[in-house]
Amino acid sequence: MSKEGRMLDGKVAIVTGGGQGIGLAIAEALLDHGAKVVVADIDGDKAAAAVEPRRADGAPVLAVATDVTSETDQEQLVERCLAEFGGVDILVNNAGVTRDRYMTKMTPEDFDLVLNVSLRGAWLGTRAVAGLFRKQGSGAVVNVSSLSGxxxxxxxxxxxxxxxxxxxxxxxxxxxxGPSGARVNAVQPGLIRTDMTLAMKQEIFAAKEAEVPMGRAGTPDEVANAVVFLASPMASYINGAVLEVTGGRGI
Structure with a gap:
């Protein structure tokens, strides 16, 4: 991407759950728009392997093993980002897991795990940057929700x-x-082509795709583009918004 087209030059971003899928696409898009990026993932080796091609090309990207449910890990993630890149401007809370079962067969442990990673993880991450964002009078948090929510x-x-x-x-x-100048927004992806959704039975995927007015599933890059927009100065007066990236499904 030409320097003229980049929206995040000089910015530093953290992306949780960035070792694969939508998280990795977000990290790639942030890099393409000029940001320095720390990719956090529970599987640090997987994240490191995922970003190695970009590092080899000289891109300012770092992988850090992080358990987003751990207060200590979240605080150390911010400290590592500050030490490596000198700041934090953007936090993308993307980490999440699924443990799908009907309620009568779902264990309390699987209920707790999913809420801990997606919700507690995002709360801890936002909490870890809140003081910094208030002090510097700027910052953008983008939470990755889902049409399922x-x-x-x-x-x-x-x-x-x-x-x-x-x-x-x-x-x-x-x-x-908001009063300090920092913004917090969310994207709400619908049916997106990832390893997780493509593992569905073909007939189930086709049925869900048929519900999309645009007639197709989305791509991780299309979610990433929405995240870049919300993190960028182009969204400077957007705060507390939920941007659906669904092709019209669920409207």
Missing amino acids: KIGNPGQTNYSAAKAGLIGLTKAAAKEL
Whole structure:
């Protein structure tokens, strides 16, 4: 991308759950727009392997093993980013897991795990940068929710609850951080072609795709583009918003 087309020159970003899928696409898009990026993932080796091609080309990207449910890990992630790149301007709370089962068969442990990673993880991450963002009078948090948090999916009471909770977190945090000049927004992807969705039975995927007015599933890059927009100066007066990236599904 030409330097003229980049929207994030000089910015430093953290992306959680960035070792694969949508998270990796977000990290790539942030890099393409001129940001320095720390990719955090529970599997540090996987994240390192994922970003190695960009590092080999000289891109300012670093992989850090991080358990987003750990307060200590989240604080150390911010400290590592400050030490490596000298600042933090953008936080993308993308880390999430699924443990799909109908409610009567879902264990409390699987309910807790999904909420802890998606919701507690985003809360801890936002909390870890809040003081810094207030002090510098700027910053952008983008939470990756899901259409499941809006419309609900059978077999996903845990995931739907976590992703709906992210919307409440986004709006409350936007009100807390807004007065300092920092912004908190969310994207809400619909059916996106990832390893997780493509592992569905073909007939189930086709049925969900048929619900999309645009007639197709989205791509991780299309979600990443929405995240870049919300993180960029182009969204300077957007705070507490939820941007659906669904092709019209669920409207």
